[in-house]
Amino acid sequence: MTGSAESTDVLIIGSGFGGSIPAYHLAAGGARVLVLERGPWLAAEEFDHDLRLGTSSTRVFEFVVGQGMSVLSGNCVGGGSVVYFAAMPRAPRFVFERQGSIGHRLWPAAITRDALEPWYERVEEALPISPASWDTTTYAGGLWAAACDHAGRTCNPVPAAVDSDLCTNCNWMMSGCRFDAKRSLLLNYLPAALEHGAEIRPLHEVQQITRLADGGYRVHYNTVDEVDYRVVTGGGTVDAKVVIVAAGAGATPVILQRSEPALGTMPHAVGRYFSGNGERLNTAVIDEDKARDLLGLDRGDGRAYEAYQIGRGPTVASWDRLDGSRPEFERYSLEQLYFPPGLGTVLAQVPGADGPSWFGPGKKELLRDWKSWLTIFTMSEDDNEGVFGAPPPTGNANRFSQQMFGFGTISYEPTENTLRGWEKSDADVREILEKDGLAEVLPWTNDVIGAYTVHPLASCRIGDDPATSALDDRHELRGHPGIFVTDGSAVPAGLTVNPAFTIAALAERAVPGIVAALRERGVQVAYGAPSPSGAAGGRRATREFARAAGL
Amino acid sequence: MEESSAERAPDVRTLTLEAFADTVIPGEKRWPGDRAIAGVSIGGGSVQAGALAVLEMPEGGMAPALDDVVAALNVHAEHHRDRVGLPTNEEVPPFTALPWADRTAVLNELTAVGHPEKELWTGLALFCYMAFDTGAHLPTTEALATGHPGLTLMRFQTPDTDGLWRFPDYSYRRPLSKLHPDTLENGSLK
Structure with a gap:
């Protein structure tokens, strides 16, 4: 050679x-x-x-x-x-x-x-990484925090490598940041x-x-x-x-x-x-009246939420299950998240669907409420499958x-360990978000991809x-x-x-x-x-x- | 959009793909006698949103396969038709001839876990879906300005005059929950 x-x-x-x-x-x-x-x-x-x-x-x-x-x-x-x-x-x-x-x-x-x-x-x-604060927590993050609080859980603003002075909360960061924030x-x-x-x-x-x-x-x-x-x-x-x-x-x-x-x-x-990384997503549709009445949320213009599009991806996470005394495979974060349309909506399922859950007329109706969506991201302990x-x-x-x-x-064929973590996190998300009728929630389907x-x-x-x-x-x-x-x-x-x-x-x-x-x-x-x-x-x-x- | 069936001479490829796209996100019929669209939903669906344009985009990679896809879909539709005992219809391609519920049944079957062609049909469905909720064939600013049915239904916010999005009001700006008791000053858990 x-x-x-x-x-x-x-x-x-x-x-x-x-x-x-x-x-x-x-x-x-x-x-x-x-x-x-x-x-x-x-x-x-x-x-x-x-x-x-x-x-x-x-x-x-x-x-x-x-x-x-x-x-x-x-x-x-x-x-x-x-x-x-x-x-x-x-x-x-x-x-x-x-x-x-x-x-x-x-x-x-x-x-x-x-x-x-x-x-x-x-x-x-x-990088640097900026301290987390409630002042920079987006509406979606605030909603998740308030829902966690309502359910007796804690929720934390997440440290981020974002310059808040430059950030416009455009939520396009998955395509690269236009503003160098x-x-x-x-x-x-x-x-x-x-x-x-x-x-x-x-x-x-x-x-x-x-x-x-x-x-x-x-x-x-x-x-x-x-x-x-x-x-x-x-x-x-x-x-x-x-x-x-x-x-x-x-x-x-x-x-x-x-x-x-x-x-x-x-x-x-x-x-x-x-x-x-044991990842899993749940999407909820928030009842706007309940967000106002149960959680006391108000954007100042009469709207309680309707803000799924606004923000910078995740800003808060509930870390109550990050507890070293819990069994392995049963520890996870529940982080508020945004994905843009396309990747961010296709796998969301229609709650109570009587027919196809990720496409069809029910899905179209689900999209009608897109502004009131809240997506929760599970990161758990999978089994390295x-x-x-x-x-x-x-x-x-x-x-x-x-x-x-x-x-x-x-x-990748998830083991019982991985599936157990996902089931527990799904149940947690449901318990938090469906409490007192705040939202309807379903995990994204794993049957498509x-x-x-x-x-x-x-x-x-x-x-x-x-x-x-x-x-x-x-x-x-x-x-x-x-x-x-x-x-x-x-x-x-x-x-x-x-x-x-x-x-x-x-x-x-x-x-x-x-x-x-x-x-x-x-x-x-x-x-x-x-x-x-x-x-x-x-x-x-x-x-x-x-x-x-x-x- | 006013268009008569006489002015439009839809071919097998168009009729079949439109019927498939309409099964993914349904819309209302564009004219009386519109065969591709089943008409089970009010307002535009995937077809009106531009599904065929998305499928034909060179960027997507689906276009070269579409003739074969159409032929295969119609074979599946014929099998379904014969299996459930529906009558033959020579006016339109077999998939388009199926009633709404049967189109859905075929799509469910083809995209089910374990189906040998799942990858193909899921891919086709995903492109049709993306046409509706992203307008993937159009600049997003143009899609919004021209009333794209999916982005409009979702009430996707319009951008600033320079075509970029900014949300100066984005936060409730107050503590909304207790912090985890093990939270460090740097924001992580200890």
Whole structure:
């Protein structure tokens, strides 16, 4: 095999949290960093308020339908941070002690909530994450809080990476934030990485990794058309001393599976133990009179609510069931949420339907009340049931549409444990919202596209047990030194809360180990850059860990 | 919209797909004798919302398959018709010839868990559905300005004059519940 024309110290696959955070630190430390991102690179003015196919609502998204599980994820420079709702709670303490169904702790012994706190602090400083407040809680969030209170429950404003001074509460944040209010990676880690010389190439979809005689790796990519992602426009290779795979939990294992013939046997856990973060949705139609009379809500113009369209995704969550003394699989958040029409309405079912529940005349009537909808998002402890089949010819799915829609290889059959958590959360939502006739509520159907997740996790996870984890506790792929995985696929199991903050904290924590690996390969790279904002509090807090890593 | 059946010469493809779309989100008949639309609902449905335009969009990826889809749907409709003992009707394609309840029964069967063609029929239904609740073939500002039946029925708010949405009034601005007792200053649980 002849050598590649191109080489770099670090090749990073994907530019979401798992890619951008190492890209910044390694570039700031002096390494040559190249990021290959399969999606387009959009700026704020390109984030459309538009539901037409072909606008940013489909350009920056991927919706992959598998057997029993459909996965929504980002597909652009900035990855999930561009399309996420920016809700940033830390994972509850008990999550790190989970055993799932395998009878021992899923997380590496080195990682507990306490151990992760300094890394959370670094991310909080860098994005930054804003304190939650009732003043910035939207009508929908306020309604959910008031309903929880009415039912004797608690409810919390959720910390978010949103600049409230810039936010217009337009609720288009899933298509990217037009106002730069959402603190995506386009505003912090990525520009800081570029400033330090990192290069980012959009529309470069990595297919596989092969091994070089000198211990390095060769990364093979296709370039794809900027409008029709099904069209391959070219390709190439880049040689790198270290490869960081951060293509997202729906794509990272597929790249590694496709690389197996060239790289050699992959750990058993590559493409197994996928978690959908135990996600589940319920939609309620609120009785406006009851919202006024029972909850005392008034927008000041005579309306009690009628505000489903207004806001910024989730702003509050009820965390009463995040109680470590409850049995595993029975702990979950109940978070208020908004999804735009289309994805956000199609699976909602008609309460009391005498006939089809997700289409037909009853569904049309349900849509008539759309302004009075309230959607509640369950994040629970699923059983890591997801398994990936053989990889498709290219990418991570057989793309059906020019953008967004494709068919993937994941299969997911929920176990009794997962189903029990969903049943309990459904019952909780019903108990809260149907109390005294406040609303009618039903879960979204799983009969149309299976279960679904916007937070794919664990398909290439960290752990101490080689039989059930693909990565060691430094995020290095077992048996393949110099390949690291730092995205959501590394998270061992469902987190019961929005995972972006934890994914980002783990990526921060992984950087010192990657720096050490680069030094072993003769790359002069320093560790210890301040936050992309210039703040240095987080650096001080993690110095001890970096010293322990030999840096 | 005034349009007579004489001015319009609907082909098998149009009649079949419109009948399918009308089963997903039904509307009212566009003219007396409108065969594609069953007429079980007041106001526009998926057909009036632009389902066929959405299905034909190159962006969606469905267009190249539509001739085959129409043929297959009509075969399923014939089987259903014969199974339940409905009379043959030569005037319109078999799916369009079915009464409303039987169209619904066919769609239910084709999209049921375990049906070997579930992926195809669910996909077709999803595109028809999206036409109604998003107007996926039109810029959303244009859809709202022209009275798109789905977005209008949902009372989707219109944007500011620059085509962007802003909601300056968005919050009750007061505490509405107790916080979880383990809440930290940073907003997470301890």
